[in-house]
Amino acid sequence: GQQLNQSPQSMFIQEGEDVSMNCTSSSIFNTWLWYKQDPGEGPVLLIALYKAGELTSNGRLTAQFGITRKDSFLNISASIPSDVGIYFCAGVSGTYKYIFGTGTRLKVLA
């Protein structure tokens, strides 16, 4: 089945550093979403993007919907230890089907 290419797969960063991750696809999506999953929990929505070129912020998080509608990126500024977790992108086509990325595992070193 189709999955989105998400990179990097994992990253270790120092507390206070900025983080960037992205998601690419060969298909066009109408909606891009970014989720965070903590260990033993279900994913929780961080940011939703509905329009090509859209740039949206949620606190220290900023995400963009790529102009081509085939990619999206997520930035986290001034990382803190509680940012640790797995970040997933998801694309939604017009057919009610979410396609998820393989995840970026983030570890923050205090």
Add this chain to the structure above:
Amino acid sequence: NAGVTQTPKFQVLKTGQSMTLQCAQDMNHEYMSWYRQDPGMGLRLIHYSVGAGITDQGEVPNGYNVSRSTTEDFPLRLLSAAPSQTSVYFCASSYISHAGGVNEQFFGPGTRLTVL
């Protein structure tokens, strides 16, 4: 609101056994879905429903059945469990927008299933 609830939280089955994973939501969402999450694979869609009485297959439907008799409930049935079905299963729900698409999905806490 309890949001999306799933039971059981953990389950161990023997090969060939059947069981039903329960999922319920109290947000009056039309759209409900089931995913499985395997290490390094992200979440893969098993089945989904856009309303009571309507279900459709996702990308990995084999070995699983679903039904949607009410808006609130969307159980997932394993007819004859296999070791390949060892995974973490997540249920999720969402509104369907006026434009006909789904937006933010809210996920349950997951069911961790082991098939021996």
